[in-house]
Amino acid sequence: MVTYIIRRLIGALAMLFVVSAVTFSIFFVVPRLAGVTPDDMANRYVGRAATAANVQATAQKLGLYDPVVVQYGRWVKGVFVGSEYDYGAGVEHCPAPCLGYSFVTKQPVWPDLVDRLPVTLSLAAGASVIWLVIGVSVGVLSALKRRSIFDRGAMIIALAGVSLPPFFTGLVALSLLSYGLGITAPGGAYVPLSENPAQWAYSLILPWLTLAFLNAAAYARLTRAGMLDTMGEDYIRTARAKGLKESKVIGKHGLRAALTPIVTIFGLDVGILVGGAILTENAFSLQGLGKYATTAIAANDLPKIMGFTMLAAFFIVVANLIVDLLYAVVDPRVRLS
Amino acid sequence: MTFLQLNDLKIHFPTDDGLVRSVDGLSFQLERGKTLGIVGESGSGKSVTSLGILGLHKGGRAKISGEIWLDGEELVSASPEHVRSLRGKKMAMIFQDPLSAMHPYYTVGDQIIEAYRIHNNVSKKVAKKHAIDMLGRVGIPQPDRRVDSYPHEFSGGMRQRAMIAMALSCDPELLIADEPTTALDVTVQAQILDLMRDLQRDFNAALIIITHDLGVVAELSDDILVMYGGKCIEYGSADDIFERPEHPYTWGLLGSMPRLDREVTERLLPIKGSPPSLINVPSGCAFHPRCAFEPRTGGKGSTLVPDLVETEGGHLVRCHLSREERRDIWATEIKPKLES
Numbered sequence: 019m020v021t022y023i024i025r026r027l028i029g030a031l032a033m034l035f036v037v038s039a040v041t042f043s044i045f046f047v048v049p050r051l052a053g054v055t056p057d058d059m060a061n062r063y064v065g066r067a068a069t070a071a072n073v074q075a076t077a078q079k080l081g082l083y084d085p086v087v088v089q090y091g092r093w094v095k096g097v098f099v100g101s102e103y104d105y106g107a108g109v110e111h112c113p114a115p116c117l118g119y120s121f122v123t124k125q126p127v128w129p130d131l132v133d134r135l136p137v138t139l140s141l142a143a144g145a146s147v148i149w150l151v152i153g154v155s156v157g158v159l160s161a162l163k164r165r166s167i168f169d170r171g172a173m174i175i176a177l178a179g180v181s182l183p184p185f186f187t188g189l190v191a192l193s194l195l196s197y198g199l200g201i202t203a204p205g206g207a208y209v210p211l212s213e214n215p216a217q218w219a220y221s222l223i224l225p226w227l228t229l230a231f232l233n234a235a236a237y238a239r240l241t242r243a244g245m246l247d248t249m250g251e252d253y254i255r256t257a258r259a260k261g262l263k264e265s266k267v268i269g270k271h272g273l274r275a276a277l278t279p280i281v282t283i284f285g286l287d288v289g290i291l292v293g294g295a296i297l298t299e300n301a302f303s304l305q306g307l308g309k310y311a312t313t314a315i316a317a318n319d320l321p322k323i324m325g326f327t328m329l330a331a332f333f334i335v336v337a338n339l340i341v342d343l344l345y346a347v348v349d350p351r352v353r354l355s
Numbered sequence: 356m357t358f359l360q361l362n363d364l365k366i367h368f369p370t371d372d373g374l375v376r377s378v379d380g381l382s383f384q385l386e387r388g389k390t391l392g393i394v395g396e397s398g399s400g401k402s403v404t405s406l407g408i409l410g411l412h413k414g415g416r417a418k419i420s421g422e423i424w425l426d427g428e429e430l431v432s433a434s435p436e437h438v439r440s441l442r443g444k445k446m447a448m449i450f451q452d453p454l455s456a457m458h459p460y461y462t463v464g465d466q467i468i469e470a471y472r473i474h475n476n477v478s479k480k481v482a483k484k485h486a487i488d489m490l491g492r493v494g495i496p497q498p499d500r501r502v503d504s505y506p507h508e509f510s511g512g513m514r515q516r517a518m519i520a521m522a523l524s525c526d527p528e529l530l531i532a533d534e535p536t537t538a539l540d541v542t543v544q545a546q547i548l549d550l551m552r553d554l555q556r557d558f559n560a561a562l563i564i565i566t567h568d569l570g571v572v573a574e575l576s577d578d579i580l581v582m583y584g585g586k587c588i589e590y591g592s593a594d595d596i597f598e599r600p601e602h603p604y605t606w607g608l609l610g611s612m613p614r615l616d617r618e619v620t621e622r623l624l625p626i627k628g629s630p631p632s633l634i635n636v637p638s639g640c641a642f643h644p645r646c647a648f649e650p651r652t653g654g655k656g657s658t659l660v661p662d663l664v665e666t667e668g669g670h671l672v673r674c675h676l677s678r679e680e681r682r683d684i685w686a687t688e689i690k691p692k693l694e695s
Contacts, residue, residue, distance in 0.1 A: 252450060
């Protein structure tokens with residue numbers, strides 16, 4: 019068990035290196051292959067009226083003439099020990115963990131990401147609880163009342179939920195509930211949990227529901243399919259043959275087995291979400307990681323995009339690891355060795 | 356009063372393709388301490404009958420009629436909740452494939468403890484002790500350790516033993532074993548059959564063994580019921596069925612049973628064709644399309660459903676041939692082939 023975890027941790031670390039190398043290549047090698055010169059890249063970091071000599075000096079100082087491998091090595095080193103960015107007009111310090119330095123906002127990337135994280139975490143935590151509870155309950159009821167009006171209605175709504183993107187449902191919900199009826203907080207509202215828990219929940223309820231609608235729909239369908247499968251298993255018949263009450267047959271024997279795939283998907287979904295709920299954050303103007311990413315992409319701010327990508331990858335890798343460990347807890351047939 | 360009595364039990368399932376007559380007018384009796392073997396091909400209605408006795412079709416789509424009397428109580432008309440309270444306690448079941456019939460996420464012990472505690476208001480500790488006792492009784496070595504194992508950690512034979520321990524945990528008076536040895540190795544089959552015989556004697560339960568394997572029923576049964584197309588086509592003591600069978604289908608079953616005690620001079624005698632559809636049951640005798648003796652019935656085979664008639668001392672046969680014809684065919688045409 020311990021060796022398994024250690025091995026998986028090493029694997030996770032290797033995975034992050036691969037992700038960083040690939041991301042780095044996309045941002046620094048691919049443009050070069052497409053004909054972008056180091057001078058072109060340095061052009062971003064100097065003023066509008068810079069002379070060619072100025073640009074070359076900056077490119078020289080930022081190491082843009084160095085081989086890509088050396089540049090990547092410098093980036094990795096920065097993650098562990100921090101780094102300095104000398105762009106000619108001055109030297110910017112970027113302490114470890116330095117995921118890059120944005121010359122657009124003149125700030126290191128990491129502190130920004132840390133600032134944004136609570137918003138995204140709040141969004142992910144609330145939404146995931148809601149969609150898990152609603153999705154699984156609706157899925158179970160649908161499976162048990164198969165072909166009933168409830169089942170058909172729920173599955174139609176679920177189809178809508180899976181099909182409608184949050185930038186649509188979110189905006190419709192905002193205009194109806196916040197600006198029309200005024201019962202929920204307007205877009206862009208966010209109160210930290212530490213300041214006022216009630217306000218925190220109030221400000222986030224609409225984004226939670228929007229995001230939960232999307233995923234609850236998927237979970238309802240998944241749970242329904244899983245329950246239908248499980249309730250036809252031989253061990254369910256055995257449980258009934260023992261004289262077990264039907265509620266226990268469903269809850270203890272049926273749901274337990276049907277939930278295994280749900281646990282897997284749930285872990286990964288939360289991991290992906292913590293890396294930024296891009297569409298929902300944009301729809302509600304929440305200043306989370308997803309919004310940070312879209313802003314950075316719009317501004318062509320490579321270090322930010324790179325830093326965000328790395329953080330998102332980190333969460334997904336961690337989520338994967340947790341799911342794998344959890345799997346062994348849920349299903350005793352899985353042996354971690 | 357008879358301990359278990361079925362009167363004209365019918366279990367039909369409406370489907371999009373038509374009505375499936377899985378069990379179509381089945382009657383039999385069984386006393387405590389006795390064993391009834393129900394034999395038939397896949398789809399003859401054997402398993403549906405056993406699940407019907409346990410009331411596991413209640414609340415589903417099945418249409419059930421007739422009577423099931425268990426120790427003075429009628430179960431077809433009883434409330435589902437009442438039948439549930441009898442399940443596991445008064446009547447219990449052993450299933451075919453113990454790997455899929457046990458929940459993979461719970462330990463063997465937990466599953467026996469659960470079965471025991473449904474019907475006995477005892478602490479987990481007491482129930483666990485009982486589970487260990489039961490596991491020991493069905494011949495599982497080191498039961499105090501194996502009680503915490505998961506089903507997948509058991510071998511096939513051990514799992515079936517555990518399944519039997521679970522079924523017997525509440526001391527049921529009726530035990531139904533649905534193909535209890537089909538999923539097991541041949542060497543283990545004999546052990547399980549021995550175990551079931553011993554336990555039945557200890558518990559004095561009525562035992563129904565459902566199987567397609569005549570060898571299994573020969574080993575255990577007092578009486579044998581042969582099913583075909585949802586109906587009983589021959590019923591009698593084990594001697595009746597093995598020494599004086601009168602139904603062509605039973606002859607076919609005996610002919611297709613490999614035997615090691617005779618020389619391999621001839622091939623097995625398989626029954627031609629395949630089991631009937633339970634939606635479009637053949638007219639007349641359901642077996643007539645596969646019956647070699649149908650021409651001798653003078654056309655009755657394909658038009659009239661034969662009645663189940665007593666031929667001699669509790670030996671019932673459903674066949675258009677006369678008793679004399681059947682005995683003659685058995686003595687001159689079938690028996691010599693089986694013994695050659």
